[in-house]
Amino acid sequence: MSPGFISVRVDGQTRRAALGGFRARRSLVAMAPRFAAFDERHHRRGTEMSVCLAGEDDLAVLAQLAEAHSGVTGGWAERLGADLSGDGRALFVARVQQAMAGYGRVRWFSPPPGSPADTVPAGWYLGGLVVALDRRGCGAGAALTRARVGWVAERADEVWYYANARNAVSLALHAAVGFEEVTRDFSVPGVSFEGGLGVLCRLRLRPHHGDGDHASGRW
Ligand SMILES: CC(C)(COP(=O)(O)OP(=O)(O)OC[C@H]1O[C@@H](n2cnc3c(N)ncnc32)[C@H](O)[C@@H]1OP(=O)(O)O)[C@@H](O)C(=O)NCCC(=O)NCCS
16 A cells, blocks of 8 residues: 555544654653553543554654554564555554654454354454553544544445453543444454453444345344
């Protein structure tokens, strides 16, 4: 996929942003807790924001963020770089006041042959959403999610997402964008949820006319 421009609605305004590199921020290398703490009194900090498809120049700093968040060292530039191929996947970056704030991934998933009956259905999945610790609460996560939903909307009638049931902030963010819980009884090949419970959510992008004519079958 060739990188380009994208428009996103942020705080009621349409913003259009071009690709470009950005400098690594020292704060990115601090190890982040796995989930953000849910704050009932959360208030978004208003700030300048842009979201666009990532390019090669972004990979080094995104890899630092991925490493800091996951605690898994090495290989992130290659892993994230594979998302630039355009082959059933995409990678978006958000900048807050010109500085890198976070990234979000999109991927097509098809259950491998012989998958258990509770395997999540084939479709486009949002995943790999990470915002730098010192940029959280500015709307970057929501903007990355809306941009990815917009990208999928050009390709499909629905978009999926799953998260750990303990990740209240992520679930609140996706609910605010329109995702609805489908089930907690599902599996994803190679994925286990800390604490044992995941939540599968879907956002329908077009009117739905019943399960019989729908690609996602029993879901
Ligand atoms: C989840 C994460 C991406 C959110 O990013 P963010 O940029 O801080 O989120 P936003 O500022 O866009 O907030 C969007 C919505 O999420 C919710 N939210 C965000 N932070 C919150 C908090 N601390 N407490 C409660 N709700 C919160 C609110 O509903 C908010 O909407 P609002 O601003 O209109 O109130 C970020 O916390 C993160 O990187 N966490 C670690 C990785 C992770 O869990 N990723 C998701 C995996 S599925």
